[in-house]
Amino acid sequence: EPEVTQTPSHQVTQMGQEVILRCVPISNHLYFYWYRQILGQKVEFLVSFYNNEISEKSEIFDDQFSVERPDGSNFTLKIRSTKLEDSAMYFCASRSTGTDLYEQYFGPGTRLTVT
Amino acid sequence: SQQGEEDPQALSIQEGENATMNCSYKTSINNLQWYRQNSGRGLVHLILIRSNEREKHSGRLRVTLDTSKKSSSLLITASRAADTASYFCATDANAAGNKLTFGGGTRVLVKP
Incomplete structure (x- = not known):
């Protein structure tokens, strides 16, 4: 069954650093x-x-946040200068564009720890 | 309360019993979705109910929706230890992009 994937599963970064969280949505979404x-x-x-x-x-x-779809498969979230309060689990989700198909499917998440 | 609030916040039951949790919301919705989250893990989509539906079933899950009361319930029948998780309702108010607004969740513990 197709699923949303995310990398990395855990990212530790220092305050003020830039991070990029990556997601591969379900292919036809x-x-x-x-x-x-x-x-x-x-x-x-x-x-x-x-x-x-x-x-x-x-x-x-x-x-401080931006998103990008750099190619046909990846979807990224960039945090330019991380703060302590950005520490969280970040989830990517995708959904189809089919008529009346509103279900959003989530990836496993990236745990971001800002120190 | 905020959009998508569940009650109870926590529920402890024996294996084989039914678990019922409720969700209330404030604005008009396009649909309401229920998700399960095991501790520290991702969100697993369980079921979606549209605003023009009143009840929906999927396996051991039964969801009801009462748009006049702005509430929904999730019933898990014949619970199993593997059903131990947090359950969240999420409302889609049909805003641009169909963002979901989540409630605080109900933590369910199923004791073997």
């Missing part, structure tokens, strides 16, 4: 998402992406 979950808290929406542009972004997704 064209809507992509990033969410994050701070330990013990709710899953929060960051950004949605379709047709090579951002559809919607949350207040969390400030100028």
Whole structure:
């Protein structure tokens, strides 16, 4: 069964460093998402992406964040200058563009630890 | 409460019993989705119910939706130890891109 994959599974970085989190969505999906979950808290929406542009972004997704689909398979989230409060599990998700197909399928997540 | 709030926050049952959890939300929705998360792991999609549906089944799962009360319930029948996990509801309010808004989850412990 096709699934969303994410790399790395765990990233440790120092405050102020740039990180890139990578995702490979399900191959025939064209809507992509990033969410994050701070330990013990709710899953929060960051950004949605379709047709090579951002559809919607949350207040969390400030100028320090960017997304890119550099090729036909990868979808990346870049944090330019990490802060301690960016420590969280980051989830990528994708969904089909088929009519009435709204299910979002999540990857296993990347645990980001900022020290 | 915020969009997509589950209750109870935690539930402990014996194997074989049924587990019921509820989700309330505030805005109109296009659909509502339930997910399972094992400790520290990813989110597994369980079931989606559309705003024009009232009940849906998938294996041992039964989901109901009452749009007049802005609430949904997830029932897991004949629970197993492997059902131990956190369960989240997530609402799709049909915003651009169909972002999901998650609740705080219900932690379910199924004791063997």
